[in-house]
Amino acid sequence: MRFKPDMKWSDVTPKADFLNRRQLISGAAALAAGGVAGQIAAREAWHPADGEGLELNSFEDISNYNNFYEFGTGKGDPAQYAGALTTKPWTVKIDGMVDRPGDYDLDDLLSGIATEERIYRFRCVEAWSMVIPWTGFELNRVLDRVGVQPSARYVAFETLVRPEEMIGQRRNTLDWPYREGLRLDEAMNPLTIIATGLYDEPLPNQNGAPLRLVVPWKYGFKSIKSIVRITLTEDEPPTSWNMQNPGEYGFYSNVNPEVDHPRWSQATERRIGDGLFARRRPTLMFNGYGDYVGDLYAGMDLAEFY
Numbered sequence: 001m002r003f004k005p006d007m008k009w010s011d012v013t014p015k016a017d018f019l020n021r022r023q024l025i026s027g028a029a030a031l032a033a034g035g036v037a038g039q040i041a042a043r044e045a046w047h048p049a050d051g052e053g054l055e056l057n058s059f060e061d062i063s064n065y066n067n068f069y070e071f072g073t074g075k076g077d078p079a080q081y082a083g084a085l086t087t088k089p090w091t092v093k094i095d096g097m098v099d100r101p102g103d104y105d106l107d108d109l110l111s112g113i114a115t116e117e118r119i120y121r122f123r124c125v126e127a128w129s130m131v132i133p134w135t136g137f138e139l140n141r142v143l144d145r146v147g148v149q150p151s152a153r154y155v156a157f158e159t160l161v162r163p164e165e166m167i168g169q170r171r172n173t174l175d176w177p178y179r180e181g182l183r184l185d186e187a188m189n190p191l192t193i194i195a196t197g198l199y200d201e202p203l204p205n206q207n208g209a210p211l212r213l214v215v216p217w218k219y220g221f222k223s224i225k226s227i228v229r230i231t232l233t234e235d236e237p238p239t240s241w242n243m244q245n246p247g248e249y250g251f252y253s254n255v256n257p258e259v260d261h262p263r264w265s266q267a268t269e270r271r272i273g274d275g276l277f278a279r280r281r282p283t284l285m286f287n288g289y290g291d292y293v294g295d296l297y298a299g300m301d302l303a304e305f306y
């Protein structure tokens, strides 16, 4: 299946599957808490890496095979336990080097920002991958809204800490809150989005409701979920997996088939949904988005800045 730039996921999903799936998930969506009111607005689909290997993963795969350590370390734990998370009301603190810092109610923060669909490859550092039809908007829209000051060079993100509802936070598997960060030019790049939904449905809690980052050319752990704080900083912010194991997980973490993880190869990946005995697929430099982001790293040694 080849994608054309103006295609939506419903155009490439056989009609019967489409209807079945919508019936299945409309019940689930009705039960799920929260979501951003009126988020589905004008859309124009833009699929920056058109081509082979972009068959969509099913809603079931995307919402049942997850990493979200706040709910446990097993791939099925988030789907089992994330329903306990209250996602409305939701406040995002935006602070640091911005003109209009504050505690923003999510609906206010996003009012007037139209969502669009982005079909992206998603590559976990553990060497599995998916293709996901996100709904969201460019992070730069939010940053422009709060006014980034000229001294800012990085953006730091934090996930909610609420062990009453996030049972994985009752153990110190990571040093909570989960933290991530981007260089400002990475954050402003049009590929970097905040996702509030997938398959035209509000984001399932296990995928990071009500809002999560998606940085498609970086390993999945950069795409931090259930964000409650965004801070503009001058210095490179500490990030969870780098704090946990700096020799294995760098700040940049760009998908790179030529720089192996110390304990496994990054040259190939297992596409979820392909089946256990399917051939592994080659991993693409910058996960296939080099035309859009390669310039960000001109002159950098990507083996040193992994």
Ligand SMILES: Nc1nc2c(c(=O)[nH]1)N[C@H]1C(S)=C(S)[C@@H](COP(=O)(O)O)O[C@H]1N2
Binding pocket: 062, 065, 066, 067, 068, 069, 070, 123, 124, 125, 159, 178, 206, 207, 208, 219, 220, 221, 222, 223, 224, 225, 226
């Ligand atoms: N807060 C938080 N964000 C997180 C994680 C996490 O454990 N906690 N896991 C990361 C990892 S390792 C991956 S691969 C992706 C998985 O996203 P998905 O479950 O929506 O596919 O979320 C990332 N964001």
Ligand SMILES: [Mo]
Binding pocket: 067, 124, 125, 126, 219, 220, 221
């Ligand atoms: Mo991951």
